[in-house]
Amino acid sequence: MTVKTITGCNRLFSAKTPNPLVSMIRLSDTTEISQVLQFGFFTVWLRAWNTPCQPLFGHKKCDFSDGTLTFLQPGRTATPEIWKPETGQSEGWLLCFHDSVYNPLKTGKSSREYSFFRYATRESLHLSQREMAVLEREMDEIGEELHWGVDEYCYTILAGRIRLLLDYASRFYRRQFILRHNENQEMLERTDRELEIFSRPERHSTNDSRHRKISPDCSVVRRIISTTC
Numbered sequence: 001m002t003v004k005t006i007t008g009c010n011r012l013f014s015a016k017t018p019n020p021l022v023s024m025i026r027l028s029d030t031t032e033i034s035q036v037l038q039f040g041f042f043t044v045w046l047r048a049w050n051t052p053c054q055p056l057f058g059h060k061k062c063d064f065s066d067g068t069l070t071f072l073q074p075g076r077t078a079t080p081e082i083w084k085p086e087t088g089q090s091e092g093w094l095l096c097f098h099d100s101v102y103n104p105l106k107t108g109k110s111s112r113e114y115s116f117f118r119y120a121t122r123e124s125l126h127l128s129q130r131e132m133a134v135l136e137r138e139m140d141e142i143g144e145e146l147h148w149g150v151d152e153y154c155y156t157i158l159a160g161r162i163r164l165l166l167d168y169a170s171r172f173y174r175r176q177f178i179l180r181h182n183e184n185q186e187m188l189e190r191t192d193r194e195l196e197i198f199s200r201p202e203r204h205s206t207n208d209s210r211h212r213k214i215s216p217d218c219s220v221v222r223r224i225i226s227t228t229c
Helices: 006-012 097-104 128-147 154-198 211-212 218-228
Strands: 022-026 037-040 041-049 069-070 093-097 125-127
Touching: 006 022, 006 093, 022 128, 037 097, 037 128, 041 128, 069 154, 093 128, 125 128, 125 154, 128 154, 128 218
Parallel strands: none
Antiparallel strands: 022 093, 041 069, 041 093, 069 125
């Protein structure tokens, strides 16, 4: 199902529309939706977990487990698992904003490229309790500004609030990369060992030219894998 407008999204999730370009939806207040959705605007999903994080979000043993933040750019699809837990009630927030609000965030002296909107769902950000509190506070601030209504200052203030939220997400993603470094390094070392065993001369017959052609260059393969960790 395609959701083209934020007004339509609010209607779908049984939420009010104080602003047609930005919306804050509390997931615990929404109706049950079991369809795959495609949004025509940016969405940010902040989820709190009372049960183990679902595999969809790519949680690793070295990650925090108090919440998950997932970003979707326009045109991406969202499965019900993003907003519906396996058991119990949904807890968290959905922030929606139109690209006319997002684009100014990428211009000017403080230009940012928030690349995590292009990340796959399995590359979601896993949050500590303290990080959850910070992001919930920022979500609350955006919600409060929406209740002021539309005037000449609202989009400047909303853009600033959203930028701050995204900057916090950038900081927390860097923290996640640091925590995952050791696990990624272990994976690279295992890959090195497997490639070394695979490429040993005694593994292949000298009369079999096909094997000589496919023997990998370990250093090249390692560099490729390291860029994806």
